[in-house]
Amino acid sequence: MGQILVFSEQRDGKLKRVAFEALGAARQLASQTNATVAAIIVGKNIASEAETLSKKGADKVFVIDDPGFAHYSSEAYGTIIADIAKKEDTSLILMGATAMGKDLGPKVAAKLGGPFAGDCIKLECDAEGKITATRPMYGGKIISIVRSHTNKYQVATLRPNVFSVNEADENKKTVFENIDTLPDLSEMKAVVKEILSSANTKIDLTEADIIVSGGRGLKAPEHFALIEALAETLGAAVGASRAAVDAGWKPHSYQVGLTGKTVSPSLYIACGISGAIQHQAGMSSSKYIVAINKDPNAPIFKIANYGIVGDLFEIVPLLTEAIKTIKNEE
Template identity: 40%
Template sequence: MNIADYNGVWVFAEQRGGELQKVSLEILGEGRKIADKLGVKLTALLLGDNVKALIEDLGTHGADEVLVVESELLKNYTTDGYTKVICDLARERKPGILFIGATFIGRDLGPRVAARLSTGLTADCTGLDVEGEHGDLLATRPAFGGNLMATIACPDHRPQMATIRPGVFTKLPKSEAEFVTEIVEVNLVDSDIRTKIIEIVKENKDIVDIGEANIIVSGGRGVSTKENFELLDELAEVLGGTVAGSRAAIDNGWIDKAYQVGQTGKTVRPNIYIACGISGAIQHVAGMQDADMIIAINKDAGAPIMKIADYAIVGDVAKVLPEMISQAKAMKDAE
């Protein structure tokens, strides 16, 4: 492998049912910074069937070039189909870096592409940079159960690959910068795909995306009971916010895994984050520390969460929350 032959930053633009996934635009925003540091082109790779309507979003959010591959065989995601197309293009065009979102699809696709291209993959990254001298990608991710942050490089193989956790980076504002679109023909036939999709059944859950919430009321082990956790629902409803939880709350069955905040959950950036009975372990803090305002409620005045909070309330969640709910209702009624 002649590493000098590889250049450019590619972002896999994930879409589902013709709807572009938010993480794709987030990665484009960070990919723009990486591409500019390296002085190379940023390319969005869009696969699907009848997805040309998504091109403009990619071009106006940072991409210099959008490569579009359309086929009926790419309408629904399959590991074989998407892997073959991406690998064929990567071998032909030799990108230096390939980013994929760490979604359900990305976590399946990334390792398969990396294995087939005989390169490395840093999974579930929360930080990206490039090394100055050789331009190697520096991908940072949680390690050892989230107790350490590891920065990993892949200096001897290309493309350098990473999957990026949703919600970590912010998308760029829309730009009027010019971009190029290329429709790419690929050789993909039925026999390339070993699985057949018979039916797609979506789970009937009314799940709110906590990554988009402006106010989050989050609970941890210190909430103590499911009954106490219901107080969080009441406060969130009064404030017009959303309930979330730490890993302990999910493990205790108080709230669905989709609402977990932290390194093994989601990264959030609300205007207000109310941490109820949460100690402030590094794994949780990594997912919410960029909130504009942090309000912590904890019996332990020395808990780590109290040190990073803008407002720290020392007390029992079961006693503090009813008073907060009462005051919030009174303020709402006075409006």
């Protein structure tokens, strides 16, 4: 198998966890095939993060540290990745199935004429370096097995919070290569000049390790304060069902589900959410699911690891206080 190339997504100069997960997946495949693992990092003032990629398992790191590429552009980033892949003996390109990865991955595959597999939860490799990818479909109701017919320029995006992160190796020897020959931004169809950050500093749903979501069972928008209090205690993000969003209780950016965001946290707590298939499509891959609902026949209980049948207005405050007590005792 040739080189495995990992696009290492960063935001504001800091690598996202999914970049390390993709590197971990690459390292695991490399151990089976004797492939080398290279990482690409693009941005501004990212030298220290390039060092981190070395410690996390990259044999080689391609560094594009240029103010002109500080902001994501699918055309520019896609060209950079494709050019490096062509230059190297690249068999596989990995990146996270984030909003950026979902946009960038197919474009890179199209530029290289290679196969693409999205939102993968498992990757295997045969003796020839051809990838077999496992990916859920229809809200996790079925599992799709996708096999590549080539070992050249295969592209896969990996579902966040599924693959393991390597332990840091302070003694890892890595080759760093600064890429100076870059796409001419004046020839790009669009260039991002500035990104205006939202005043909202809450944890991003797609990156959260713990999510507490509320549904129509909350009965009124002001009752989301219960959800927010529990989330704050846990250091969690706040989500909402489509019903809650359609009712105007939360913006669409909070929505988890088929027409909202797909999340894979370690812990997902569903409060007053019946668990329609559309909602399950966005959260069924969570490691642990806790459901709180007064209806014992709610569909959410069929996929929950733990279920509490009862009044959320009584249970959620008790749960919040219990967690606070435990934290204070530590």
